[in-house]
Amino acid sequence: MLRYAPYLLAGVLFGFVLIKSEAASWYRIQEMFHFQSFHMFGILFSAIATGMLSIQLIKRMGARRSLDGQTIVIPEKPPGWVSYVAGGLIFGLGWGLIGLCPGPIFALVGTGSLGALVVLAGALHGTWLYGALKQHLPH
């Protein structure tokens, strides 16, 4: 189990940041979608910029090994657009309505929010529904 400790700790930091930055706040999400504050856009843009910069650094490093000795590979997403746009649209509807995407759902569950737990239950059912209907959907 000890080899999973770094992931647990990284998760703790992630959850802490989601709550402290109020990215897990319904109010902040409404404010973002109505372009009334730079706060959420600042979070997203600086997160992407940091990620991009780190990826470029990793690519330029000679030895690209992870802590457990694997060669670091940046995974490629399968090509296409239908499932990405359609799935994104459905997810976006839910996100815009209740102001919680998956990361914040888990973080908010940790704060003891019963409502967030109901959202998580719904999300698990939605995931199961997708799995059951997958072969009938355009991808």
Added chain:
Amino acid sequence: METLLAWLYAPWPWYVAGPLIGLMVPLMLFIGNRSFGISSNLRHLCAITQPPQVGVEFFKYDWKEHTWSLMFVIGTALGGFFAGVVFANPEPVNLSLAAQEMLTAWGFSQPSGSLVPEELFHPSVRNFALLFACGVLVGFGTRYAAGCTSGHAITGLSTLQLPSLYAILGIFGGGLIASWLLVPWMLRG
């Protein structure tokens, strides 16, 4: 020491939070060559609980290979506990004036300490039905799109992947429709 404590209780500005979130991408690669993303855990949780007699193909795989990812979201919930309970910010969300006025126009009260509005999260049959239904949209949509804000917006765009750009366009489009049309309509009901 006092400054550090004050920082733990205070809300964090975007230029602190954003880079820390972005660092999750190289951090996951460094720890064990993993791709940062949250919503795949919803699939793993389904795979764990799937009864063998139902047998949906999508959930037939060895979820134990993804234990690292499940540990990450357990951590996320723990982090939420520390940030939202142990070091809870005593001040309400400091919204922009425009957002405050919008809430008033919607007939909503101003934030009062909780990150989410009582009007939507207070335990009631109507609220919980709505939260559940929206959760279904989030779960269905993120699996259909094979990622959420973390996997597509952060990891996908950081690694310059076109599919993630399509996903973001969909996500933001859906969010705009919900936030501009559905939320005001929902609040009237």
